[in-house]
Amino acid sequence: MTRTTVESETKTTVIGFDEPFCVIGERINPTGRKKLAAELEMGIFSTVEKDALAQVAAGASVLDINAGVVYNSNPNPNETEPPLMKQMIELVQILTDVPLCIDSSVPAALDKGLQTAKGRPLLNSVTGEEDRLEFVLPLVKKYNVPVVAISNDDTGISEDPDVRFAVARKIVERAADFGIPAYDIVVDPLVMPIGAMATAGKQVFTLVRKLREELGVNTTCGASNVSFGLPNRHGINNAFLPMAIGAGMTSAIMNPVALPVNQKLILEKKEECVAKGVKLPENMDDETFVTLFGLGSTIPRPGKEMEAIRAANFLNNKDPHGGAWIQFNKPTEGNGEIGGRGNRRGRRRRT
Numbered sequence: 001m002t003r004t005t006v007e008s009e010t011k012t013t014v015i016g017f018d019e020p021f022c023v024i025g026e027r028i029n030p031t032g033r034k035k036l037a038a039e040l041e042m043g044i045f046s047t048v049e050k051d052a053l054a055q056v057a058a059g060a061s062v063l064d065i066n067a068g069v070v071y072n073s074n075p076n077p078n079e080t081e082p083p084l085m086k087q088m089i090e091l092v093q094i095l096t097d098v099p100l101c102i103d104s105s106v107p108a109a110l111d112k113g114l115q116t117a118k119g120r121p122l123l124n125s126v127t128g129e130e131d132r133l134e135f136v137l138p139l140v141k142k143y144n145v146p147v148v149a150i151s152n153d154d155t156g157i158s159e160d161p162d163v164r165f166a167v168a169r170k171i172v173e174r175a176a177d178f179g180i181p182a183y184d185i186v187v188d189p190l191v192m193p194i195g196a197m198a199t200a201g202k203q204v205f206t207l208v209r210k211l212r213e214e215l216g217v218n219t220t221c222g223a224s225n226v227s228f229g230l231p232n233r234h235g236i237n238n239a240f241l242p243m244a245i246g247a248g249m250t251s252a253i254m255n256p257v258a259l260p261v262n263q264k265l266i267l268e269k270k271e272e273c274v275a276k277g278v279k280l281p282e283n284m285d286d287e288t289f290v291t292l293f294g295l296g297s298t299i300p301r302p303g304k305e306m307e308a309i310r311a312a313n314f315l316n317n318k319d320p321h322g323g324a325w326i327q328f329n330k331p332t333e334g335n336g337e338i339g340g341r342g343n344r345r346g347r348r349r350r351t
Contacts, residue, residue, distance in 0.1 A: 002183045004146045004218045006062055006099040007119035013061045013099050015186060015218045015251050020318045021241075021309050022251035024101050024122075024220065025060030027051040028088065030069045037069045040084060045091055051257075052092045058256040058302040059310075059328070062122060063096070065089055065113070066103040082112035089116045101148075101253075107135050114143045122146050122186070124253075128153030128167040137178045146184040147175075148220060157190055161203045164189055165210055172215050182216050186251065191221045193228040194236065200226060201240060205247040212248040223254035223305070234304045241305055242312035258303040261296045269293055302328070 003016035015022045028051050030037040036047050052063060067085040074080050081104060089100060102113035103124040110123060125148035126136040140147045149171040151157075151164035158164055168187045175185055189207040192200035204226075208219050221244070227236035241252065266286055273280060280289070287298045310328050313319045 002216050002218055004183055004186055005120060006122045006146060008097050008099045009118035011097045011099060017212065017248065017250060019250065020313045021245050022061045023059055023256050023309065024062040024064050024251055024253045025055030026064050026253045026255055027055055027257065028063060029066035031066065040069045041071045041073065048088060048091060049095060052095050054257045054300040056096050056098055059306050060098065060256045062099050062101050063092060064101040064103045064124065064253055065092060067109060068104060077106050078108055081106045081109040085109045085113045086116045089113055093118060110136065110139060114139060114145065120145055122148065124148040125150050126171060128170050130154060133174050137175055137180065140180055141178045146186060148186050148188055150188045151190050159197065161207050165207060168211060169215060172217060186218045186220050187211050188220050191225040194226050195229045205243060208244060208247045208249045218250040220251040220253055221249065223252040237305050238308040241308050245312040245316065254305060256303055256306050257300045258296060260298050260300055261290045265295060266290060269295060
């Protein structure tokens, strides 16, 4: 059985065919998050702190750290990203003991991250592009760390799954030339949006099986890519993840947290209730209100995708006696806590 070991100073996470599905939390990434990017340029790390703690509480086994900010004051990421990567890793390591995934397209930032991270982090990533192979694989060997291998090369991302498999094979073989074993390669076969390519789901399932059976490697993906551009993305993701797990996928880079309902949505719903003549109790708090109307929660908690993953682990006999499933679904008490879907706060007890 292939096992990829990722470690912090005190904790070990194993990605493997016979292990529970590994969730790699993706939230510590400023890409597409203008507020976070602005904070990081100003040296403010409060959002990083919140995202780190919330993702671990929601069930992430590894945290991805991406420092890809293009500063307004200095647009050169080769200068700005390495020191920022160091700061972010040092901070997150103080807050939590889960292993880290160092994520960057800037070679110097990867190197700085490997120098800073304690234990055995996962490196994200290498591709089949020649210059990337020549830089990243020696780093992987030098620091003895596992690496995510993305199935694209100098020709770009192919829609042909056979081409993507060939790129993965090339990376595994080149890694072997450096003495890097296949069990330290976690292949991302690249999930295409099913809204743009109807066969995208079937392609991934077939590719994952082939990667497992022929190359003997663990796999990962950007889980939300499959639902990009579609309505009810959580519904698609909730179906995709257990199917991918059934096909042999062993990890995913994803958001494990259901983000809180914002005040604007709460106010709009309350105004709608008033307009329809619905009389609300004066002392009803926001959490009770959003629970009553099925809007979600005012506090971060595990996303629906985490339910699907926990259930898939149970059904695949990777959760002995259902202990993790039962713990995940236990009612939680108190404000600000992250737990399972069994939250009963604000509900009447049936008799």
